[in-house]
Amino acid sequence: MKSQRRARGFPDMPGGLVQRHRFGQRRRFGMARPFRRQAMEPGEKEFSPGPPLLSFLSVWCAGGAGIRPGCDNPGDCWRADHRLRHRLGRDRKLTEKRRGSGRVPSPGLSSLPWHGSCLASGLTAPQRRAARGGQVRMTQTFQQDCVELLQQQHQRGRISRRAMLWGLAALGAAPALRRPAAAAQGKQELVLVNWGGIAMKGFDEAYGKPFMAENPGWTVVQDSSGPSAGRIRSMVESGHVTWDLCDSSAASATLLSGMNLLTPVDYGVVRKENVIGPAFAVEYGAAPYSFSNVLAYDSSKFPTPPTGWKDFFDLKRFPGTRLIRRDARTSLDIATVSLGADPKAMYPLDVGKALKRIGDIKGNAVYWNNGSESEQYLRTGEAVMGCIWHTRASVLERETQGRIKFIWDQGMLQAGIMVIPKNNPGGAAAQRLLASMLAHPEPQVALLKLMGNGPTNPRAAEMVPPELRRLNPTDPANVAKQFYLDETWWGKNYQDANAEYLDFITG
Structure with a gap:
């Protein structure tokens, strides 16, 4: 019989809750498991959360999934212990068994807030996203x-x-x-x-x-x-x-x-x-402070350097593996610019059209989740051209003695x-x-x-x-070559656009 463990972290809960899972086991094997409802011990009372608790801390959830009450901070419901669900298609080092389950090890820092993993509300995916503020951090900030x-x-x-x-x-x-x-x-x-x-x-x-x-x-x-x-x-x-x-x-x-x-x-x-x-x-x-997303490339592969995102999507003139962020923000933007759109007038983005453009290089693309990973792909030659943060591009240019270069042309400035x-x-x-x-x-x-x-x-x-x-x-000379992401549009449309993007690149 599976062990029953009393929930900790909310001492004011009358009677407590019972759940069957071992935090240590799950963390050790790097797998996320749903929480299931357990029978209460004799004498225990069913708990109903009061008004001070947020709606996503409901006790009984759709499909029999239970909450994780063992958190001192409600925000932890989507932090380390829950960060591993819904992560399909990691590019490397996955067994077919893990690919089939859709559960993969976290590529990021152990403390990153990976939202979207705790089925604590029994709500639909859009409702859960709205309940936690509408922001899903699939990749490193x-x-x-x-x-x-x-x-x-x-x-x-x-x-x-x-x-x-x-x-x-x-x-x-x-x-x-x-x-x-x-x-x-x-x-x-x-x-x-x-x-x-x-x-x-x-x-x-x-x-x-x-x-x-x-x-x-x-x-x-x-x-x-x-x-x-x-x-x-x-x-x-x-x-x-x-x-x-x-x-x-x-x-x-x-x-x-x-x-x-x-x-x-x-x-x-x-x-x-x-x-x-x-x-x-x-x-x-x-x-x-500010930062930019730039086109970095391996100069040893291309005597004639690329001049913008149109060249990034041109596999005939510039053959080789492309590197894109596993996030719709910036990825859909560069796809749209590559089609000849005016960066100052291309919003709202046509997501379907941008995804179709990304499909042109999908078979020759890898995706990065954090800055170190983006740097490593280009440093080792696994990718020959990528859209990465300018800070990483600067490091690569210096440490590869100019083999990896980058351009400011059509870079994307963010605040x-x-x-x-x-x-x-x-x-x-x-x-x-x-x-x-x-x-x-x-x-x-x-x-x-x-x-x-x-x-x-x-x-x-x-x-x-x-x-x-x-x-x-x-620098004024560099600003003149770049454009600003429309953060207002992204703030309103990120969830839906990112969901479509992730489905597309992992499908």
């Missing part, structure tokens, strides 16, 4: 890759530990600092939320010192648990908001603001003149948007922190020197050394 890239550069001996720690600080990639210290000093605090990293001594030299010098009654601490749209939504709707400023995206800002979950940026405090363009200062967020959850505890001080992050160009230039993130302050351009301007995505 750019912010997470920045942290990983810094650590790799330190391990390779290219940068010092101090430089790595400073870079992580500038990215806001630190675990929460101890809050009692701030309280002991009688200071109020702001919580800046990011996508992970390690503790570092250089935090104050990045964004902390400038802000605290301007606001002596405040200190800044960090939370690296990952500000996904789903977690922001659950926090705001539960009425227990502990975050003040979150490293998000313009698409997530569009999604969350449509649900009335964000505080609009006060542009009386945050100065729009401190960013280079309107894409970096939207109604519900502003960006202290690293910071958002403020509604009813944040720091109130208007979060607006001042955001304003401070945008107002000081020096940390932005230092981050460009360290790992390539583009500054967004217009005064930063004149501070960039001449030898680095070629690698700066927001």
Whole structure:
């Protein structure tokens, strides 16, 4: 008889719940298993969740699937223990048995929030997506890759530990600092939320010192648990908001603001003149950094370099395996541009037409899930041309002595948007922190020197050394060759478009 285990993590639940699965076993074998309803022990009472719990924590679910109540944080329902379902078609290292089951090992970081895996609501897939904020992170985010890239550069001996720690600080990639210290000093605090990293001594030299010098009654601490749209939504709707400023995206800002979950940026405090363009200062967020998606290629294979995405899809003139992100965002955009569409006038995207274009190279394509993987495909020659983040392309160009090159032509610029959850505890001080992050160009230039993130302050351009301007995505000469993704369109259409895309490339 299978063992029965009492649910932990919700001590206020009367009687508790019983479930049959072993967290350790499942994690060890790398497989996700559905939770099944078990008979209750004699004397136990059936539990019905009260209003404070979110709707996706229903006890009994459609099809007999049960919830995972062993979480201290409701957001964990779609975190590590649940991240492995619905992952068809991993390109390599899968047995036919695992391919058939559709359950594969996670290619990303162990702490990534892989949504879409906990059948806790008994709802349809679209309803589950809406319940968790509408954002599914199938691949690593750019912010997470920045942290990983810094650590790799330190391990390779290219940068010092101090430089790595400073870079992580500038990215806001630190675990929460101890809050009692701030309280002991009688200071109020702001919580800046990011996508992970390690503790570092250089935090104050990045964004902390400038802000605290301007606001002596405040200190800044960090939370690296990952500000996904789903977690922001659950926090705001539960009425227990502990975050003040979150490293998000313009698409997530569009999604969350449509649900009335964000505080609009006060542009009386945050100065729009401190960013280079309107894409970096939207109604519900502003960006202290930028990044781009570029065409990288193996120059040893092509004496005549490609000039844009049309060449990327031309297997006759440029034969070889292509590398695309396992995510509809950017993939559908480059497919549309390759057909001759004007990047400034191609939205709304024709998803069907874009998928048909991707079908032209489907038999000669591999797909990346994280920055390290994209770098490895090109470094080893498994792919000869790819659409990757410019930070990884810069590393490849340097470390392969120019064998792997990249072009800015038809690159896709994106803003690293910071958002403020509604009813944040720091109130208007979060607006001042955001304003401070945008107002000081020096940390932005230092981050460009360290790992390539583009500054967004217009005064930063004149501070960039001449030898680095070629690698700066927001250098005026490079901006002129690129286009901006329509993050508003993606914020409203990502779920459906990404579902179609994943079905297409894995079918």
